[in-house]
Structures are given as structure tokens and as C-alpha cells.
Amino acid sequence: MAKKSEKPVYSFIRKGNGLFPEMAYDLRALDGVANGQRVRLDIREWRNLDRLKAYWSLLHDAVEATGKTLSAEKLHEVIKLETGLVDLIRLPNGMTVAIPASVALDKMSEPEFIAYFQSAEEWLARVYGFVSEREQAA
Known part of the structure; x- marks a missing residue:
């Protein structure tokens, strides 16, 4: 097709x-x-690319600072699952599973991404004790 x-x-x-x-x-x-x-x-409002870059920078910094074995990409998937940014999929056997949803520019509005970014920062602080330099300065 x-x-x-x-x-x-x-x-x-x-x-x-x-x-x-x-x-x-x-x-x-x-x-x-x-x-x-x-x-x-x-x-539609344009998404803020600098904010998206800051998010990925946060993930890379968190991986480096915590010495965890996850890559930034895998950490991204875990954070989406842990913060509830998921799509629920019903399998043929009737079971429903959660898969990480997308934060792509065309899939999420800027206000939604801001809220997600904040929840990701809170999750990193709570689970790994990681606070970004930007948050420490605030």
C-alpha cells in the first residue's frame, strides 16, 4: 500500500x-x-524544540550521573510507563497492556509536553535522587 x-x-x-x-x-x-x-x-501551536532538546539532555545527564545501565532512550521508555504516558492496547486474548505513548511533535501538544517533562523530572528525583542543574539553580 x-x-x-x-x-x-x-x-x-x-x-x-x-x-x-x-x-x-x-x-x-x-x-x-x-x-x-x-x-x-x-x-495548532508549534512545539518548542528547545524544550524537547532540554528533555533529552536531562535524560543523558541522568544516565551519566546515576551510573545506571539504561541508555537515555530506554530511560525515556521507562519514564513514560512509570508516569502513565501510555496507550492501552487490547490483545486478541482479551488482555489489555500498556505501551509507552509518543512524545513526537505531532502527537503531543506543547502544554501536554510541559506537564510530561515536569512529571519526568519529578520521577527522576523521586526514584534516582537526580535533580538537573537547571532545577538546582531554580
């Missing part, structure tokens, strides 16, 4: 009660739309 092509993503900036294209690429999204024509929008 052929993979479904993804729709392009356009970026607009709110100014007062109007939305304005961020770049020329985004402006071209309006080609063919007449003035006064009604259109459908899917409003």
Missing part, C-alpha cells in the same frame, strides 16, 4: 484579530482563495 502524502504545514502569526503568513511560502497557501471566501483551519 502506498504511503499517504502529508499535507503541507503553513505558519501564520496572530496580530490582533488577524492571521498573517509568516513567510512567502505560507502566503502561497492562500493562492486560489478569494477575498471573503470561507476556509477551514486547523489551529
Whole structure:
């Protein structure tokens, strides 16, 4: 089966009660739309990539500081399970299992990721006694 092509993503900036294209690429999204024509929008906030990088840095720092045998990637999966960031899957035999959910940019909103990041920091502090330098400075 052929993979479904993804729709392009356009970026607009709110100014007062109007939305304005961020770049020329985004402006071209309006080609063919007449003035006064009604259109459908899917409003989503952009995720903060610096926060995502800080999260992965936290995981690598925790692995290094605690000397645990888990990699940052495995620790990521464990934290998702332990903090309840899971998808529940019903198996053919009727049993339900929890698998780690995704924190991918298109799977989680920024407020959801902020809450998850905080719960991950709390879990690392409670279970491993690890507090990031950022948290120590606060």
C-alpha cells in the first residue's frame, strides 16, 4: 500500500484579530482563495524544540550521573510507563497492556509536553535522587 502524502504545514502569526503568513511560502497557501471566501483551519501551536532538546539532555545527564545501565532512550521508555504516558492496547486474548505513548511533535501538544517533562523530572528525583542543574539553580 502506498504511503499517504502529508499535507503541507503553513505558519501564520496572530496580530490582533488577524492571521498573517509568516513567510512567502505560507502566503502561497492562500493562492486560489478569494477575498471573503470561507476556509477551514486547523489551529495548532508549534512545539518548542528547545524544550524537547532540554528533555533529552536531562535524560543523558541522568544516565551519566546515576551510573545506571539504561541508555537515555530506554530511560525515556521507562519514564513514560512509570508516569502513565501510555496507550492501552487490547490483545486478541482479551488482555489489555500498556505501551509507552509518543512524545513526537505531532502527537503531543506543547502544554501536554510541559506537564510530561515536569512529571519526568519529578520521577527522576523521586526514584534516582537526580535533580538537573537547571532545577538546582531554580
